Amino acid sequence: MPKLRKKLEKANVLACNEFVIGSTEANNNQSSHAIEGALSPEILPYGDPTDCSENATQLKPILLAPTSGTTTPNQGKIKNKLGWKAATGAPSVKAISANFPPIGKTGEKWTNQKKTLIGLDWLELKLEVGHLSLEAFNQKGTCTFVKGSEFYSLELLPFGGKTYRTGAAVYYGNSKMGTVHFDSIFENLSKTAKLQLENTVFYDDFAEITLHSIISNFVKAIGSKILSVLRADIALDCPQFGAFARSVDQMQIVPIRASSMKGGNCAYNYSNFERECTGFSYGSRSSGRLIRCYDKSREITEKSQHKTYILDYWKANGLNDVKGNIWRLEYELKTDFLKTVCGFEWSHLFDKKRLLALTEVATKSFFEWVPADALRNAPNAHQRQKRLQRAEKITVIDFDQVQTENYQRIKAKAKPKTDRTVKIMIKQLSLSAALTAENDLEKALNYAKVAGLLMEQNDLQSYVVRKTHFWKPQIEREAWRQGRAVNPMIDLPNLATSLVELQNMYV
Numbered sequence: 303m304p305k306l307r308k309k310l311e312k313a314n315v316l317a318c319n320e321f322v323i324g325s326t327e328a329n330n331n332q333s334s335h336a337i338e339g340a341l342s343p344e345i346l347p348y349g350d351p352t353d354c355s356e357n358a359t360q361l362k363p364i365l366l367a368p369t370s371g372t373t374t375p376n377q378g379k380i381k382n383k384l385g386w387k388a389a390t391g392a393p394s395v396k397a398i399s400a401n402f403p404p405i406g407k408t409g410e411k412w413t414n415q416k417k418t419l420i421g422l423d424w425l426e427l428k429l430e431v432g433h434l435s436l437e438a439f440n441q442k443g444t445c446t447f448v449k450g451s452e453f454y455s456l457e458l459l460p461f462g463g464k465t466y467r468t469g470a471a472v473y474y475g476n477s478k479m480g481t482v483h484f485d486s487i488f489e490n491l492s493k494t495a496k497l498q499l500e501n502t503v504f505y506d507d508f509a510e511i512t513l514h515s516i517i518s519n520f521v522k523a524i525g526s527k528i529l530s531v532l533r534a535d536i537a538l539d540c541p542q543f544g545a546f547a548r549s550v551d552q553m554q555i556v557p558i559r560a561s562s563m564k565g566g567n568c569a570y571n572y573s574n575f576e577r578e579c580t581g582f583s584y585g586s587r588s589s590g591r592l593i594r595c596y597d598k599s600r601e602i603t604e605k606s607q608h609k610t611y612i613l614d615y616w617k618a619n620g621l622n623d624v625k626g627n628i629w630r631l632e633y634e635l636k637t638d639f640l641k642t643v644c645g646f647e648w649s650h651l652f653d654k655k656r657l658l659a660l661t662e663v664a665t666k667s668f669f670e671w672v673p674a675d676a677l678r679n680a681p682n683a684h685q686r687q688k689r690l691q692r693a694e695k696i697t698v699i700d701f702d703q704v705q706t707e708n709y710q711r712i713k714a715k716a717k718p719k720t721d722r723t724v725k726i727m728i729k730q731l732s733l734s735a736a737l738t739a740e741n742d743l744e745k746a747l748n749y750a751k752v753a754g755l756l757m758e759q760n761d762l763q764s765y766v767v768r769k770t771h772f773w774k775p776q777i778e779r780e781a782w783r784q785g786r787a788v789n790p791m792i793d794l795p796n797l798a799t800s801l802v803e804l805q806n807m808y809v
Contacts, residue, residue: 417540419619420657422504423632424535427517427648429495432526434484436468449523452516456482464771466496474516479503487771489796490764496532497521505615514652531640531648536633536657538699539598539621543629546698547595551579555671558690562586562668567596581629584669590639593669599627631698633664644710662701663709671696724760728753729773732801736777736792737784746789747807754801766798773797 439445443458452474459469459481466483473479480503484495499517503509521528549555551566566582581596602609616622640646643663650656676693680686735749757766774794781788793800 417619417621417624419537419539419616419621420654420661421537422534422651422657423501423537424533424634425499425504425651426532426534427497428529428532428637429482429497429521429524430526430529431484431493431495432521432524434470434482434495434524434526436485439470447520447523449519452519452523454520454523463496465491472497472520474520479516479520488767490767494529495526501609502611505611507618510652510654514649528648530637531651533634533636534640534651534660536635536661538631538633538661539616539628540631541624541626541628543595543631544597544627547581547597547629548579550582550595550671553674555696556674556677556690557584558670558672558695559668569600587634587636588638590636590642591664591668592634593664594630594632594634596630596632597627598630633661635660635664639664642711642713644712646709658701659709661699663711665699665701669698671698721760724756725762725765728756728762728766729769731756732773732792732797733777733780736788736794737781737786738789739786740789740791743791746791747804750792750801750804754805757798757801758805763798763802766801770795770797 433447439456439458445456447454447456455473456470457473459471462469462485463483465488466486468485469481469483471478471480472482478500480497480499482495482497486492486494497517497520503513506513547566551568557563562585564583564586567580568577569580580600581594584593584595585591598612602612613622616628621628643660646660650660672690672693672695676689677686680689731749731753735746735753738746738749757763774797777794778788788794791804
């Protein structure tokens with residue numbers, strides 16, 4: 303394992319004064335009050351960690367995870383989920399934690415002594431298709447790509463997805479690291495692919511050190527490059543989010559954007575027949591931001607028993623020492639939001655400080671709350687809105703206490719407004735043209751021409767291309783129900799192109 307050993311040696315860096323990284327020898331040389339935790343080099347505070355000057359004393363520890371020492375009890379014997387083994391004497395690099403819990407004034411007491419873990423929980427990347435094709439696979443449905451000394455094996459799956467016809471499981475060593483989809487059903491996505499990582503890799507012992515390079519090398523091995531982040535879920539785990547969720551459920555606090563509140567979930571305690579809050583969601587996927595707050599311990603126990611590796615992750619980072627269930631505040635961020643974050647790159651997702659900065663920019667002016675008393679006796683909606691803006695905000699996460707990178711939002715270009723009625727008319731006219739009898743070409747052509755004209759005038763070609771995948775089976779099903787064949791003049795798989803070409807046809 304020389305490659306892993308080399309990567310771990312990079313992490314074995316000493317930090318001065320208020321934070322320590324890695325080495326056991328370093329711990330012996332530091333005073334007892336200085337040894338407060340272990341950090342990955344990727345999440346160091348600002349400044350040089352090896353700088354022992356006076357300036358170094360001004361650095362404050364951020365996101366530190368308490369440890370009883372910097373070496374694991376079974377070093378050299380640990381085998382993590384991706385099949386790597388730790389080198390002898392490797393430092394204990396733990397997931398970060400933070401002392402930035404929810405702080406509120408209503409409901410239960412939200413103390414500021416609890417630890418919060420932050421990390422990725424889901425990642426989907428949009429790639430160039432590169433060398434991915436059915437021709438690359440052998441008769442057994444497998445193929446191998448190599449980058450340096452790293453091997454990636456792909457196995458064809460019997461299914462694709464909503465957007466791509468073909469899927470393949472990706473293995474690094476003997477363990478599955480994700481799934482890649484290619485061969486899009488849409489012409490404008492024909493040269494792209496999608497990589498979705500397995501949930502387990504984010505809770506691996508050495509994910510923070512190696513995962514970024516593993517993904518980069520896989521992309522290079524298939525002759526591709528990363529185009530964008532389709533979806534990234536950032537998870538913050540802390541028991542105190544339960545008190546926050548119950549305050550929301552009991553309407554002791556209310557959001558400044560009431561329309562974004564999507565309701566909550568509850569369960570019943572049959573020992574006392576009382577209703578218990580289990581979480582709520584806020585925002586929407588279509589806007590690019592969806593925030594969920596839910597009882598993660600309960601979810602693992604009742605619905606996701608296969609995710610016990612998350613419990614091991616909590617235990618390794620001391621989160622199981624607290625009383626009560628662990629709650630999760632999860633930010634689901636998609637392309638529509640991420641493309642408005644100035645300076646964001648996919649590699650930033652493997653930097654803990656930048657993850658926290660992303661949650662900060664996703665929270666600002668969106669996921670904000672005020673005491674419900676501020677709206678009491680508001681006579682109308684106008685007064686209610688005024689009071690929401692003037693009321694003192696309740697701090698869910700105090701980002702001022704944590705030093706992070708800063709992101710700025712850029713104003714997205716306004717999408718051209720299109721009447722929904724026009725889209726409905728294009729679909730119905732296409733349906734009518736396809737279902738018109740073959741011997742009545744003039745009638746079918748008139749339907750198709752009007753549909754094509756509306757499509758061009760409202761710049762909806764890309765919309766029709768995206769929807770063709772869904773419209774085609776609907777039209778075929780309706781034709782079967784009426785006992786007739788689809789008019790051959792209409793090319794359903796390439797509907798948008800067909801509507802354009804029929805503009806110049808006459809009967």
